[in-house]
Amino acid sequence: MIYYNPKLWFSFIFRVDKADTLSKLFPLILSVAAYAGVVTFLLLDVFHIKEDSILKKVIYIHQTIGFVFSLLLAFRINSAYDRWWEGRKIWGSLTNNSRNLAIKLKHLVDTDSAVFFNFMIPYYGRVLKDHLRGLYTAEHQGFIIVDKDKHVPNQVASAIVKKVYELNKAGQINPEQLVSITTEITSFTDICGACERIKKTPIPFSYSVFIKKFIFTYIVTLPFTWAFELKYYIMPIIGFILFVFASIELIAEEIEDPFGTDANDLPLDNICENIEKHVGEIFA
Numbered sequence: 123m124i125y126y127n128p129k130l131w132f133s134f135i136f137r138v139d140k141a142d143t144l145s146k147l148f149p150l151i152l153s154v155a156a157y158a159g160v161v162t163f164l165l166l167d168v169f170h171i172k173e174d175s176i177l178k179k180v181i182y183i184h185q186t187i188g189f190v191f192s193l194l195l196a197f198r199i200n201s202a203y204d205r206w207w208e209g210r211k212i213w214g215s216l217t218n219n220s221r222n223l224a225i226k227l228k229h230l231v232d233t234d235s236a237v238f239f240n241f242m243i244p245y246y247g248r249v250l251k252d253h254l255r256g257l258y259t260a261e262h263q264g265f266i267i268v269d270k271d272k273h274v275p276n277q278v279a280s281a282i283v284k285k286v287y288e289l290n291k292a293g294q295i296n297p298e299q300l301v302s303i304t305t306e307i308t309s310f311t312d313i314c315g316a317c318e319r320i321k322k323t324p325i326p327f328s329y330s331v332f333i334k335k336f337i338f339t340y341i342v343t344l345p346f347t348w349a350f351e352l353k354y355y356i357m358p359i360i361g362f363i364l365f366v367f368a369s370i371e372l373i374a375e376e377i378e379d380p381f382g383t384d385a386n387d388l389p390l391d392n393i394c395e396n397i398e399k400h401v402g403e404i405f406a
Contacts, residue, residue, distance in 0.1 A: 124385050124386070143365070143368070143369040143372045143373065144365065144369075146372060147364070147365055147368050147369065147372070150364065150368070151361040151364055151365055152361070154341060154342075154360055154361055154364050155357040155358060155360055155361040156357070157342065157345070157360075158344070158345040158349075158356050158357050158360040158361075159354060159356075159357045161345035161346065161349060162345060162349040162353065162354055162356055162357075165345075165346070165349050165350070166349060166350070166353070171350075175350070180343060180346050180347045181347035181348075183343075184340070184343070184344065184347060187340075191336065191340065194333060194336065195333075195367065195370050195371075198325075198333055198370065198371065198374045199370055199373065199374050201325065201374075201378070202325070202373070202374035202375070202377050202378040203377060205320050205377070205378050205379075205380065206377040206378070206380040206386075206388070208316075208320060209317065209320055209380040209381060209388055210380070210388055212313055212316050212317055212320075213313075213317075213388060213390065213393050215309065215313055216247060216250070216309075216310070216313045216393075216397070217247075217393060217396065217397055217400075219305075219306045219309045219310070219313075220243050220244065220246075220247065220306075220397045220400075220401055221397075221400055221401065221404065222306050223239075223243060223303060223306035223307065224239065224240075224243055224400075224401045224404040224405060225404055226299075226302060226303050226306070227239050227303065228404055228405055230289070230294060230295050230299055230303075231289060231294055231295070232294065235285065235289060235294070236405050237405075238265055238285055239282070239285070239401075239405070240401060240402060240405040241263055241265055242265060242266070242278065242281060242282050242285075243282070243397070243401050244394065244397045244398035244401050244402075245261065245263070245278055246275065246278045246279060246282070246310055247393065247394045247397045247398075248261075248394050248398075249268075249274045249275050249278050250275045250313070250314055250317065251381070251390045251391070251394055252274070253273075253274055253275050253314075254317055254318075254321055254381035254390075255381060255382060255383070258270040258274060265281065266278065266281045275310075275311075275314045276311070276314075279307075279310045279311050279314075282307060282310070283307055286300070286303065286307065317381065320379070320380070320381075321379060321381060324378065324379070325374075325378055330375075333371060334371065337364075337367045337368060337371065340367070341360065341363065341364050341367070344356075344360055344363065345360060348360075373386070
């Protein structure tokens with residue numbers, strides 16, 4: 123994720139980074155601009171179609187669907203941002219619940235058990251991050267043997283629950299205290315399930331394909347209506363319109379799965395580091 127000062131907006135105009143959609147769309151923009159130039163050449167210089175041609179009436183179609191088009195794009199970016207923001211709230215809950223669990227256990231367990239929880243609570247965040255990215259990072263720690271071919275977050279959560287129950291049987295945690303920490307423990311699996319729901323439920327395929335076809339059709343028909351008035355100036359204008367519309371779709375595609383490593387995805391690495399830091403401070 124890119125951190126920035128929103129007050130320095132003027133500098134963003136001239137800033138280019140890997141999150142900028144212009145670099146990704148530049149070949150397509152050039153192709154569409156060239157296409158617009160070819161259409162203009164054929165209409166005006168080859169076939170000598172007059173300005174009052176029926177082709178110019180196509181502009182009324184663009185005017186009619188333009189408002190609907192804007193609503194469609196607005197819904198697309200809003201639905202994607204909702205998924206991004208929900209993911210951020212979920213990981214905020216994991217951070218808070220990890221701290222709360224550590225605070226409660228600090229005053230209940232002995233030193234050896236504190237060492238176990240000091241590692242395992244932040245470890246859950248790290249394995250959840252890797253799980254959502256389809257990765258597995260082996261960590262040599264001695265507290266748990268992980269089978270990477272199975273659901274790793276469940277294995278870590280199960281190890282935490284097992285340790286708590288053992289402490290309960292040993293008398294270090296009484297039934298009332300066990301109830302007190304149950305909410306934080308069970309929340310780990312709930313958080314994992316909520317992240318998996320976002321990860322494994324993309325925007326419906328038909329909707330995604332439709333909006334791409336809509337943008338393409340809208341763009342490729344514009345030269346037939348504007349060529350008579352704009353002449354060859356239509357080439358940069360068509361390229362800019364494509365840049366605006368396609369950028370909205372690209373940004374939506376990137377943030378609708380917020381758990382990856384793209385520039386606009388959630389800063390999961392930083393969140394995991396903060397969990398480890400704060401839990402370590404609590405058990406110190």
